[in-house]
Amino acid sequence: MVDLSTNLAGLTFHNPLMSASGTFGHGVEMTGMVPFESLGAWVSKTVTWDPRPGNPLPRIHETEAGFLNSIGLENRGIEHYIEHVLPALGQARAQQPGTRVVTNLGGHRSEEFARLAERLDDQDCIDAFELNLSCPNVDGGKLPYSTDPARAEEVLAGVRRVTNKPLFAKISPNVTRVDEIARGCEAGGAHAITAGNTLLGMGVDWRKCTPRLATGVGGYSGIAIKPVSLRCAYQVVSAVSIPVIGCGGIQCAEDVMEYLVVGCQAVQVGTVSFSDPSALGRMGREIAELLHSEGVDTLSDCIGTLGMPQVEPWRKS
Numbered sequence: 603m604v605d606l607s608t609n610l611a612g613l614t615f616h617n618p619l620m621s622a623s624g625t626f627g628h629g630v631e632m633t634g635m636v637p638f639e640s641l642g643a644w645v646s647k648t649v650t651w652d653p654r655p656g657n658p659l660p661r662i663h664e665t666e667a668g669f670l671n672s673i674g675l676e677n678r679g680i681e682h683y684i685e686h687v688l689p690a691l692g693q694a695r696a697q698q699p700g701t702r703v704v705t706n707l708g709g710h711r712s713e714e715f716a717r718l719a720e721r722l723d724d725q726d727c728i729d730a731f732e733l734n735l736s737c738p739n740v741d742g743g744k745l746p747y748s749t750d751p752a753r754a755e756e757v758l759a760g761v762r763r764v765t766n767k768p769l770f771a772k773i774s775p776n777v778t779r780v781d782e783i784a785r786g787c788e789a790g791g792a793h794a795i796t797a798g799n800t801l802l803g804m805g806v807d808w809r810k811c812t813p814r815l816a817t818g819v820g821g822y823s824g825i826a827i828k829p830v831s832l833r834c835a836y837q838v839v840s841a842v843s844i845p846v847i848g849c850g851g852i853q854c855a856e857d858v859m860e861y862l863v864v865g866c867q868a869v870q871v872g873t874v875s876f877s878d879p880s881a882l883g884r885m886g887r888e889i890a891e892l893l894h895s896e897g898v899d900t901l902s903d904c905i906g907t908l909g910m911p912q913v914e915p916w917r918k919s
């Protein structure tokens with residue numbers, strides 16, 4: 603038996619696997635394919651205050667290696683989430699108390715995040731909030747709190763004032779300094795950083811002279827982004843003292859271990875579920891088998907064990 607449990611933000615997770623927001627509906631829709639108890643946490647799709655129709659079609663394009671999307675946070679709004687989604691999640695959570703529920707929140711202004719968190723604060727089945735500070739498909743990814751550490755701090759501080767639930771700040775890789783944004787979130791009261799969201803990308807049908815996505819530019823995810831996302835996760839781990847949840851391009855147990863070794867306490871898995879919907883459900887077992895074959899019996903022993911080679915300076919003094 604390998605102990606896969608991990609701790610972050612004052613919560614214990616029976617394994618380090620979480621669904622990445624927006625790639626698994628709100629969670630309960632997928633439990634026929636991925637048993638609820640097979641994940642450490644289910645992360646909802648982003649919930650906004652008002653219903654949002656999302657961006658115009660086409661808004662998904664499959665590339666040679668991964669997905670372009672410009673969904674634009676389509677969702678039915680918070681009241682629908684409370685009335686129609688949370689009861690089923692609450693029931694699943696009550697039957698499998700070892701698995702956590704994380705609600706991902708989105709808004710245009712910092713007050714919207716606080717308003718959402720306040721409205722959901724008394725929902726016992728929600729273990730933590732994840733603040734989506736990083737959607738590339740709303741205002742072209744130029745929302746001020748995605749790119750400015752002080753504004754990110756302001757969002758976190760605003761939410762901190764209305765809830766005691768743990769807060770994960772999901773940040774964007776589409777900035778020059780991920781470490782500065784992460785530090786802003788930590789200063790505002792984040793309990794963990796999710797690093798991170800999709801990369802800005804684009805596809806073109808040159809024969810028709812049209813972009814593949816109606817919005818032109820969208821978010822790029824899946825296998826090809828792993829090296830960039832892993833680099834971001836590593837830089838964030840080095841910059842903050844709160845836990846980091848790695849996200850981007852994970853396909854299999856081997857990929858999960860790379861994120862853990864650079865120092866992430868947990869991971870989120872998204873795009874692979876579109877091509878292999880049961881992948882996430884198998885991954886816990888695959889990690890256990892992998893660690894067993896390496897003679898490791900406690901997953902947390904692997905976290906943050908990356909040894910950076912000491913590079914010899916080219917000029918000898």
Ligand SMILES: Cc1cc2nc3c(=O)[nH]c(=O)nc-3n(C[C@H](O)[C@H](O)[C@H](O)COP(=O)(O)O)c2cc1C
Pocket residue numbers: 622623624625647648669671673675706734772798799800822823824825827849850851852870871872873874
């Ligand atoms: C179709 C699609 C929809 C997404 N919707 C959301 C969303 O609603 N909120 C969010 O925070 N991230 C959203 N994301 C980003 C993912 O949660 C994840 O951060 C990103 O896809 C990188 O992980 P991956 O390479 O494993 O997919 C979405 C990604 C995709 C592909």
